[in-house]
Amino acid sequence: MSTEKPVRITRRGIERREQIRTIAGALFLEHGYEGVSVDEIMRQAGGSKTNLYNHFGDKEGLFMAVISQMSETFTYGIKDLDVSMLPLKDGLERLGRQLLTVLMEEHHVAFQRLVIAESGRFPAIARTWFEKGPQMARHYFAKAIAPHVENGSLRQGDPRIMATHFHDMIVENLLSLALLGQYVSVEMQRQTIDDALQTLLHGWTVRNDRTGGTL
Incomplete structure (x- = not known):
């Protein structure tokens, strides 16, 4: 013993x-x-x-610790946001704006470049980033969407898939632009979120067959 x-x-x-x-x-x-x-x-x-x-x-262990800690900071701004009392559009808009505010910071863009550059050498850092960054953001989006599926105001479906659609629509293009060194303005962020919500809510929302109105 x-x-x-x-x-x-x-x-x-x-x-x-x-x-x-x-x-x-x-x-x-x-x-x-x-x-x-x-x-x-x-x-x-x-x-x-x-x-x-x-x-x-060793140095590799330190690098992994750095990646793990930085990955968590992506969702610091949204994990404590309570949007449960807001209409779905307003809640997702608030979550989306907060997420993009963090992602478009120069510090985080540099971090994304680092993950891309080193993930071939260290596949584990890509998994860590994905699980603690994008996947966790989608979790919080799904948490906001789920009650609206349950109460029938949204079509029946998996909130996690809906959250993935919203996340990817607001993040992918803007992040690509930022990684290429282009400036992503607050107005561009807002417009991207508005466009995504208009497109997605049109497909998600349950409508009255006679009036076309939202239930």
Whole structure:
């Protein structure tokens, strides 16, 4: 039977870990994985490389920790938004605008470029980004859509599929433009969301056969 005691990380240790991860994240975004050395990370963070190895194992482990943390930030703005009391159009519009506000930030565009550049070398980072980024955003969209399917105001269908359609319609083209270095204005974001909602709600909404009105 092992007599080893679990390693306890102190508050100072947690702060040190976050400091290393933050500095490494900025360097990876600017220079890519290969362009950053452990020596440079620790030169900026201070201390010995032992700190990095103790917290993250190696450079690859640190890189994965950076990707995981940054992926979660995509949905920080929408996960706590309560749109349950809003009409569906207004709720999705609010969620969509908040998501695009985050995605179009220069920091996040640089992160997307990093994931694309390094996913061939590290397939796990693409999975991490997808699960914590786009997939989680779709989850929150589906959460907003589901009650309207249940109460009959939307056609019967899978809210997750509806959420995927909405997410992809508002994100894919604008993100592609941003990745190509083009400026994506707030007005472009709003127009894209409005167009997506007009198209999707026209197909989703249950209508009265006699009047054509929404139930």
